[in-house]
Amino acid sequence: MPPMPKSRRRPGSKKRHGKRLFDARTEIAKWFEQIGVNPEKDLRYKVLYHYTSTAGALGILQNQTFWTTAHDSTNDKGELVSANETILEVTRKLGTSSSGLPARVLTLFLQNYEKEMIAKIRTAYLCCFSIARDDENQWRRYAGDGKGVCLGLRVINEPGPESRETFSRLFEVTYSEEALRQWFSETLERICSALNRYPITAQNVRAALASISGVAAFASLTTKTADWSAEQEVRHVTIDKSERGVKPSVRTGTDRKEIRYLPVSLRADGKLIALDEIIIGTAQDFDDLRTQFEMLLRAKGYIEGSIEYPRITLSSYVNIPH
Numbered sequence: 001m002p003p004m005p006k007s008r009r010r011p012g013s014k015k016r017h018g019k020r021l022f023d024a025r026t027e028i029a030k031w032f033e034q035i036g037v038n039p040e041k042d043l044r045y046k047v048l049y050h051y052t053s054t055a056g057a058l059g060i061l062q063n064q065t066f067w068t069t070a071h072d073s074t075n076d077k078g079e080l081v082s083a084n085e086t087i088l089e090v091t092r093k094l095g096t097s098s099s100g101l102p103a104r105v106l107t108l109f110l111q112n113y114e115k116e117m118i119a120k121i122r123t124a125y126l127c128c129f130s131i132a133r134d135d136e137n138q139w140r141r142y143a144g145d146g147k148g149v150c151l152g153l154r155v156i157n158e159p160g161p162e163s164r165e166t167f168s169r170l171f172e173v174t175y176s177e178e179a180l181r182q183w184f185s186e187t188l189e190r191i192c193s194a195l196n197r198y199p200i201t202a203q204n205v206r207a208a209l210a211s212i213s214g215v216a217a218f219a220s221l222t223t224k225t226a227d228w229s230a231e232q233e234v235r236h237v238t239i240d241k242s243e244r245g246v247k248p249s250v251r252t253g254t255d256r257k258e259i260r261y262l263p264v265s266l267r268a269d270g271k272l273i274a275l276d277e278i279i280i281g282t283a284q285d286f287d288d289l290r291t292q293f294e295m296l297l298r299a300k301g302y303i304e305g306s307i308e309y310p311r312i313t314l315s316s317y318v319n320i321p322h
Helices: 013-017 024-034 054-063 084-095 100-116 136-142 177-195 202-221 226-231 286-299
Strands: 047-053 066-070 124-130 148-154 166-172 233-240 249-252 258-264 275-280 311-314
Touching: 047 054, 047 136, 047 275, 054 148, 054 286, 066 233, 084 100, 084 177, 084 202, 100 177, 100 202, 124 258, 136 148, 136 226, 166 258, 177 202, 233 258, 275 286, 286 311
Parallel strands: 275 311
Antiparallel strands: 047 124, 047 148, 066 124, 066 258, 124 233, 148 275, 166 233, 249 258
16 A cells, blocks of 8 residues: 555645735735825926035036935935834834734834834935925025025926836925824824734735835935924935945045935936026126026027926025124
8 A cells, every 4th residue: 555645635725725915016005106296196396496506506407417315425314214213113002902914024123123224225315305495594505605506397297217227206305203103103004904814924924024114114215303394305216226226426525525426317208307497596696697507508408488498587595694
């Protein structure tokens, strides 16, 4: 008689007893597609402003790119980590009332967060815009106290450029710890509610952990402390799609610090930057600079009357020495 097999399976048993797998895209992650400022949908802001030096503004128009700075090269030491305390607090609180798959995933998230938060595993390249036009604070901080330029950019309802190496999106920054806590708590509760329907399997744990990590990454990318709130920032974020990362360019800052950056285009297919306005700081020769910008615009192919062609105006901000 042949030996008895170690196990017998009745026909159809695999189908009847197969484990349900958590589908991160259909159950959890589909909401992620709606975050940020989606250029293909109705936008809250039609014009965003970028304050810079005069040389910086001329360079942007000449090259038709913006420099996005690595998050650890910016002037904010709290970049990408300002939300950490709230993220961990909310997760711990929800974890105490969870069981099953949600409890397992939240525990792993807390255990791994220090080494797997987005600031540790990815470099985010940031370019800052503001909803504030002709803003005194930003003239002082970013545009040479009136010796620079403010570029007003139209936000166009069109898909942005695509890249195999990077992902880019516009995000509105939040400065309220309470608003962050409420949003992150509600989102995490929705995720855990969906997870409750699924068993603990290796694949379910991986997929759910990736979803929660994505939510935490979004919170980190869009949160700054209240002392930065005057900037009213909408930021353009670029992140590499692979762990290898993209190779950035490097320049030296005024303090001799190495600054890593990526030049990025805001529009696809080589379209010109859509300008609403060029505001010239008052601590400069307005007529001379207006002529320079007009000549550059013509040289780059800007056509008066088109959606890309800006008006050129003089700032109302006047630097009064104290």
